Amino acid sequence: MATITSLFYLLSAVLFILGLKNLGSPKTARRGNALAMLAMLLAVIITLLDQRILDFTHIILGLVVGSAIGVYAAKKVQMTAMPQMVAIFNGFGGGASTLVATSEYFQLSGATEVNILATIALSILIGTVTFTGSFIAFAKLQGIMKGAPITFPGQRAFNGLIIVACIVLGVMFTRDPGNMTPLMVILGLAALLGVTSVIPIGGADMPVVISLLNSYSGLAAAATGFVISNNVLIIGGALVGASGLILTKIMCVAMNRSLGNVLFAAVGSDGGAASGGSGEQKQVTRYTADDAVMMLDNAQSVIIVPGYGLAVAQAQHVLQEMAQLLEANGLNVKYAIHPVAGRMPGHMNVLLAEANVSYEQLYEMDAINDDFQNTDIALIIGANDVVNPVARNKKDSALYGMPILNVDQARTVMIVKRSLSVGFAGEDNPLFYDDKTRMLFGDAKKMVTEIVQILKS
Amino acid sequence: MSDDIMIFSIYIFVLAIFIGFEMITKVPPLLHTPLMSGSNAISGITVVGALLSTGAGKTQLATILGLLAVILATINVVGGFMVTDRMLHMFKKDKK
Numbered sequence: 001m002a003t004i005t006s007l008f009y010l011l012s013a014v015l016f017i018l019g020l021k022n023l024g025s026p027k028t029a030r031r032g033n034a035l036a037m038l039a040m041l042l043a044v045i046i047t048l049l050d051q052r053i054l055d056f057t058h059i060i061l062g063l064v065v066g067s068a069i070g071v072y073a074a075k076k077v078q079m080t081a082m083p084q085m086v087a088i089f090n091g092f093g094g095g096a097s098t099l100v101a102t103s104e105y106f107q108l109s110g111a112t113e114v115n116i117l118a119t120i121a122l123s124i125l126i127g128t129v130t131f132t133g134s135f136i137a138f139a140k141l142q143g144i145m146k147g148a149p150i151t152f153p154g155q156r157a158f159n160g161l162i163i164v165a166c167i168v169l170g171v172m173f174t175r176d177p178g179n180m181t182p183l184m185v186i187l188g189l190a191a192l193l194g195v196t197s198v199i200p201i202g203g204a205d206m207p208v209v210i211s212l213l214n215s216y217s218g219l220a221a222a223a224t225g226f227v228i229s230n231n232v233l234i235i236g237g238a239l240v241g242a243s244g245l246i247l248t249k250i251m252c253v254a255m256n257r258s259l260g261n262v263l264f265a266a267v268g269s270d271g272g273a274a275s276g277g278s279g280e281q282k283q284v285t286r287y288t289a290d291d292a293v294m295m296l297d298n299a300q301s302v303i304i305v306p307g308y309g310l311a312v313a314q315a316q317h318v319l320q321e322m323a324q325l326l327e328a329n330g331l332n333v334k335y336a337i338h339p340v341a342g343r344m345p346g347h348m349n350v351l352l353a354e355a356n357v358s359y360e361q362l363y364e365m366d367a368i369n370d371d372f373q374n375t376d377i378a379l380i381i382g383a384n385d386v387v388n389p390v391a392r393n394k395k396d397s398a399l400y401g402m403p404i405l406n407v408d409q410a411r412t413v414m415i416v417k418r419s420l421s422v423g424f425a426g427e428d429n430p431l432f433y434d435d436k437t438r439m440l441f442g443d444a445k446k447m448v449t450e451i452v453q454i455l456k457s
Numbered sequence: 458m459s460d461d462i463m464i465f466s467i468y469i470f471v472l473a474i475f476i477g478f479e480m481i482t483k484v485p486p487l488l489h490t491p492l493m494s495g496s497n498a499i500s501g502i503t504v505v506g507a508l509l510s511t512g513a514g515k516t517q518l519a520t521i522l523g524l525l526a527v528i529l530a531t532i533n534v535v536g537g538f539m540v541t542d543r544m545l546h547m548f549k550k551d552k553k
Binding site for chain 1: 476504
């Protein structure tokens with residue numbers, strides 16, 4: 001029986017791997033997700049057949065309550081709120097790992113091997129850091145907490161001390177497992193560490209944090225797998241751990257920052273608050289919606305560069321309406337998506353897909369950067385730092401070295417923006433004052449709606 | 458768990474990490490959000506441990522902790538897979 005059970009768990013692990021593989025292409029992604037679902041269902045069913053399970057009442061209660069909340073959340077969540085949802089779900093995963101490890105501790109009987117005890121402590125540590133860290137990330141993304149970094153003197157040393165203390169307590173616990181105090185102190189310290197390690201990270205760096213917490217939630221699941229000696233948890237957790245780490249790295253590269261810099265440097269403000277103006281008066285060319293339409297009428301190609309401001313203004317649907325009208329007029333319309341557009345990896349693609357934009361029109365930075373020079377109009381909506389040319393040449397700037405979209409190579413640059421305020425990086429954007437730039441001041445949704453109305457008439 | 462099994466499990470863990478790296482590196486940025494919510498649902502595999510803790514509940518405290526774990530992990534699994542499917546459903550090659 002044990003052999004058959006193990007083989008079914010292996011089948012489940014294989015299906016997880018195939019599922020992730022299929023998630024890698026837009027054509028097969030839905031199937032990939034379905035395969036992963038099947039893998040999970042299989043793992044749950046095999047587990048329910050386990051003879052160690054004596055009582056099903058609590059299990060059924062848990063599954064029903066959990067499913068109801070999960071279904072509700074999945075149906076109700078706005079696509080703009082996906083980062084918050086993923087953040088809090090990461091937290092739930094971590095919390096579950098902590099609870100399972102704690103529950104296993106209370107079910108230990110007789111002498112237990114040191115390696116089991118060590119994995120219990122590790123599982124509680126990672127799970128709890130993931131749990132509280134994710135809640136802080138959620139609170140920042142949801143606007144419950146301010147996005148600005150919160151720092152205190154000696155923060156890094158403090159976090160380092162917590163980790164050292166956890167290791168010492170972990171060793172104490174394995175020496176004398178009957179005494180649960182060290183384990184509970186680890187739990188408390190881990191909860192604190194989750195908070196103190198996420199609060200210094202600014203709102204604009206949230207894509208990195210969510211990716212990292214995603215990785216932690218996988219590692220927490222894997223640690224639980226060690227506790228209960230179950231390979232499907234180890235494999236599933238390892239896959240997620242790896243996936244989260246890769247996304248973390250991609251986000252760091254897209255901002256030209258090291259992970260250490262993101263985690264510890266406390267970069268960023270709430271965005272737009274501080275004026276980075278150097279005091280000198282610079283001229284901008286103002287355009288109205290009418291002027292913009294006239295220019296679009298005479299153009300043959302336009303590349304739209306959407307930023308998070310677009311999503312905040314909920315302008316993606318009307319933008320797609322505009323794009324369709326322009327295409328009907330014979331324009332070639334493409335979208336250029338910077339890797340950190342939006343608030344989590346790939347977020348902008350989802351927001352535009354929701355607005356019915358074909359994914360074949362969505363181009364990633366490297367695929368489109370050479371096209372700007374042959375394009376009549378680069379239309380920037382709600383984006384700032386990702387098109388700021390100082391990233392190329394101003395060495396003392398926080399943006400320096402970040403790969404940007406080459407919008408300034410287009411023949412004309414149109415920017416829809418509420419004001420000349422700075423972006424998350426707090427850096428003034430010389431593109432606003434460029435000769436070929438036309439500024440359309442106003443709310444993204446209002447401005448695009450106006451353009452659509454003029455185009456229609 | 459004997460040391461042999463422990464070592465064996467560590468092997469599996471490390472090899473699975475490499476499989477993950479190999480597969481995820483190829484995923485285009487277009488799909489990074491669904492990838493993350495989908496992999497998030499996969500991390501809910503902890504539900505297996507939660508079910509065992511709850512069902513085998515040797516003490517009432519262990520059962521209650523297990524029950525809470527089942528609830529959290531199930532939210533993660535069900536919500537994660539469903540919202541991923543909802544997103545992927547929106548990715549269309551051609552507009553209507």
